[in-house]
Amino acid sequence: MRLPLAGAAPAGIAVTxxxxxxxxxxxxxxxxxxxxxxxxxxxxxxxxxxxxxxxxIDPADGTVYCALAGQRxxxxxxxxxxxxxxxxxxxxxxxxxxxxxxxxxxxAHVDDPxxxxxxxxx
Numbered sequence: 444m445r446l447p448l449a450g451a452a453p454a455g456i457a458v459t460x461x462x463x464x465x466x467x468x469x470x471x472x473x474x475x476x477x478x479x480x481x482x483x484x485x486x487x488x489x490x491x492x493x494x495x496x497x498x499x500i501d502p503a504d505g506t507v508y509c510a511l512a513g514q515r516x517x518x519x520x521x522x523x524x525x526x527x528x529x530x531x532x533x534x535x536x537x538x539x540x541x542x543x544x545x546x547x548x549x550x551a552h553v554d555d556p557x558x559x560x561x562x563x564x565x
Contacts, residue, residue: 452472453469453470455467455495455496455498459500465477465478466507470494470495475491475498486527487527487529494513496547498548505521507522516545517538518538
């Protein structure tokens with residue numbers, strides 16, 4: 444498979460929890476290439492901004508977080524309700540200023556309920 448932008452510098456990948464898509468971060472182009480993992484084709488390009496670095500997808504709602512080093516911000520792309528199999532529809536996009544040169548992101552669910560202790564073995 445060939446990415447649609449020559450010299451775009453693919454530099455990071457995140458895989459969706461559902462649907463079988465990989466989001467390939469193209470650093471020089473400032474976009475995400477959405478790759479259908481069954482068909483091995485690029486289905487759409489999602490604009491991000493200058494210097495996208497780390498990337499993570501929240502499996503609970505499909506939100507993508509990506510550090511934008513060139514813009515000193517964090518891109519937040521909402522993919523819930525967006526059909527990744529084609530270029531129809533536009534994901535909602537937010538940008539949060541974070542300061543100089545962010546280069547990675549991490550995701551933590553701190554409000555997830557703690558499962559009850561197993562009391563059957565007592």
